């Protein structure tokens with residue numbers, strides 16, 4: 001049976017589509033957005049995460065690490081730890097950490113294991129018009145697993161949604177489209193160079209896939225929302241949002257609307273637990289007034305606005 005790598009399954013989610021939902025976060029993403037609030041989902045392999053504030057300093061992790069990662073107190077050398085997933089005695093430090101301040105990001109799970117968890121909240125989905133959302137990372141970075149999950153959710157009469165950054169093979173979008181009820185697709189910026197600078201990849205494929213998904217949404221009857229995270233200094237100017245609105249208005253005919261998501265710093269602690277620096281520490285969340293101005297631009301293009 002196909003297995004995938006899952007970083008988290010969040011129950012009672014309210015921002016990932018209509019109604020009350022369960023969100024399944026898959027591990028691995030082809031982009032490296034500087035503002036990413038789920039950095040533990042970026043790498044495709046399992047990683048050790050360390051919550052220093054819970055550590056009681058017992059030293060058990062240091063004792064058992066077979067790879068000499070502890071050269072500086074209880075701060076493990078991340079370069080060594082990043083190779084641990086491939087080793088025979090992987091993540092010994094996690095096994096020995098009873099307060100659970102060291103954990104593994106990324107569980108190998110079967111489709112059935114995920115479905116069993118998602119099914120627990122069926123009554124809530126039925127009452128609220130909710131369902132399951134597959135997110136990430138990028139779901140289409142694990143295309144077979146995502147396809148099988150969506151198929152299984154359909155067989156169990158669970159409404160499905162996907163959150164995708166748009167970097168996937170067009171064949172894979174076509175494969176999953178018949179099993180979708182709803183899709184969020186990101187368009188972060190139309191300028192290719194800037195997109196590369198802030199996400200590590202250009203946006204040509206993303207733009208093509210948005211047009212493809214727009215057509216597929218008509219063919220298969222799912223609802224498509226184009227989503228733009230608003231990041232100060234990257235795409236928060238009126239010109240940038242106008243460019244995005246123009247692309248959407250000119251190229252998408254079947255989508256139901258757009259959502260603008262203001263930048264937030266909620267993922268900051270996760271960078272620390274991964275031993276990574278958070279580059280955007282100085283950025284402020286856009287004000288409501290500024291977001292209103294950007295939303296008015298979408299209005300000018302007669303783009304319906306959604307807020308989840």
Ligand code: SF4
Pocket residue numbers: 048064065066067068069070076080081082084090091092093094
């Ligand atoms: S993740 Fe692996 S290498 Fe790093 S401290 Fe734990 S056991 Fe050692």
Ligand code: SF4
Pocket residue numbers: 054055056057058059060061062074096097098099100101102
């Ligand atoms: S085993 Fe856990 S609690 Fe003990 S020192 Fe290591 S991280 Fe801290």
Ligand code: SF4
Pocket residue numbers: 029030031032033035036037038039041042136137138165
């Ligand atoms: S696409 Fe999403 S998950 Fe991937 S790096 Fe960007 S913000 Fe993170």
